[in-house]
Amino acid sequence: MLKAGPVWALGAMSGTSLDGVDAAMLLTDGVRILDFGPVGYRPYTEAERAVIRAGFGLWPGDPGVEAAAEVVETAHAELLSGFSGADLVGFHGQTLAHDPRGRGTHQAGSGDVLAQVLGLPVVWDFRSADVRMGGQGAPLAPFYHAACAQWMGATGPLAFLNLGGVGNLTWVDPRVAGPDAPGACLAFDTGPANAPVNDLMLARRGLAQDAGGALAAEGVPDAAVLTAFLNHPYFFKMPPKSLDRNDFPALVAAVAGLSDADAAATLTAAAALAVARGAEHFPVAVDRVLVCGGGRHNATLMAMLAAELPCTVAPVEDAGLDGDMLEAQAFAYLAVRVARGLPTSGPSTTGVAGAVGGGQISRP
Ligand SMILES: Nc1ncnc2c1ncn2[C@@H]1O[C@H](COP(=O)(O)OP(=O)(O)OP(=O)(O)O)[C@@H](O)[C@H]1O
Numbered sequence: 001m002l003k004a005g006p007v008w009a010l011g012a013m014s015g016t017s018l019d020g021v022d023a024a025m026l027l028t029d030g031v032r033i034l035d036f037g038p039v040g041y042r043p044y045t046e047a048e049r050a051v052i053r054a055g056f057g058l059w060p061g062d063p064g065v066e067a068a069a070e071v072v073e074t075a076h077a078e079l080l081s082g083f084s085g086a087d088l089v090g091f092h093g094q095t096l097a098h099d100p101r102g103r104g105t106h107q108a109g110s111g112d113v114l115a116q117v118l119g120l121p122v123v124w125d126f127r128s129a130d131v132r133m134g135g136q137g138a139p140l141a142p143f144y145h146a147a148c149a150q151w152m153g154a155t156g157p158l159a160f161l162n163l164g165g166v167g168n169l170t171w172v173d174p175r176v177a178g179p180d181a182p183g184a185c186l187a188f189d190t191g192p193a194n195a196p197v198n199d200l201m202l203a204r205r206g207l208a209q210d211a212g213g214a215l216a217a218e219g220v221p222d223a224a225v226l227t228a229f230l231n232h233p234y235f236f237k238m239p240p241k242s243l244d245r246n247d248f249p250a251l252v253a254a255v256a257g258l259s260d261a262d263a264a265a266t267l268t269a270a271a272a273l274a275v276a277r278g279a280e281h282f283p284v285a286v287d288r289v290l291v292c293g294g295g296r297h298n299a300t301l302m303a304m305l306a307a308e309l310p311c312t313v314a315p316v317e318d319a320g321l322d323g324d325m326l327e328a329q330a331f332a333y334l335a336v337r338v339a340r341g342l343p344t345s346g347p348s349t350t351g352v353a354g355a356v357g358g359g360q361i362s363r364p
Pocket residue numbers: 013014015016017018019020162163164165166167194195198208209210211212213292293294295297298299327
């Protein structure tokens with residue numbers, strides 16, 4: 001049993017952009033944020049990245065999945081064993097495949113293994129229960145975004161935008177009590193964010209990312225490619241909705257004939273336009289979109305977002321939050337919610353039938 005009152009949870013996230021594992025400690029009772037603790041990062045080596053990349057699109061039991069899971073578990077064990085004082089761990093794992101209305105959702109890495117190595121209770125497999133109940137299984141950070149809005153003392157609707165491999169947006173109304181109160185949040189994935197740009201940089205330049213958006217800044221977005229992109233059926237679906245990392249192969253194929261700079265500019269503009277389309281779904285206008293995730297370090301992407309959105313666009317640091325660690329903190333927060341029997345998603349965040357508390361708990 002988890003002790004009553006606030007506990008220190010250690011959350012870990014290995015995101016779709018495959019740069020590495022983020023970890024962060026959070027003091028929370030599963031409702032409020034009481035304090036932020038130490039953070040850490042463990043990049044994947046090129047060899048590890050290749051093993052995980054080979055697992056993309058694979059499901060449990062497929063050949064290659066075990067190798068990817070082992071890399072994920074080892075990297076997490078190395079990073080998380082350097083922390084002390086945690087009461088429990090929230091372990092997201094690495095999404096290899098996500099097809100909520102088809103085969104389900106698959107995060108590589110076992111909480112059983114980590115619980116043994118760390119000697120702590122580990123909450124994991126956060127998305128499956130939501131998918132089984134008819135939800136998208138993603139995004140799951142929205143309830144944490146709502147807690148952040150309350151921690152900030154926000155008084156009116158605002159939005160959180162995560163720019164990882166995929167983008168996701170949470171509209172929050174902090175005037176409505178509690179993250180799982182109906183009407184408090186509306187959340188969904190916006191579209192591809194950094195993943196297509198990263199893949200382009202790797203294929204054409206042997207680089208992991210377009211640092212600062214410098215290459216995109218030299219190019220001109222291709223209007224025809226962007227028009228075709230915005231005609232994708234995803235943009236005509238009502239939220240909640242979610243995506244897999246590689247759900248836009250036509251966009252990637254469409255920039256094949258463009259110069260490196262024009263291709264980077266086009267993919268970066270696509271990420272920004274997808275967010276602008278998403279913002280059209282907000283129930284009430286917001287005065288600011290607070291951006292977390294690695295994409296906020298891309299000045300070209302941030303400038304395109306500012307040009308497309310009818311409100312202030314700022315990194316979450318402007319509100320005193322850590323934009324590199326927000327997702328790791330989210331899984332710390334959600335772990336405590338799971339341990340306390342509180343919901344981790346609801347109809348307005350994943351489209352699930354009712355409020356659902358996902359996650360399995362493995363004990364050492
Ligand atoms: N200085 C930078 N300039 C440009 N892009 C950057 C920079 N720093 C990070 N990024 C981008 O952000 C990515 C990492 O973002 P983040 O860690 O938020 O993603 P993730 O958590 O892996 O993905 P997701 O949120 O989709 O699960 C990098 O792969 C890169 O594309």
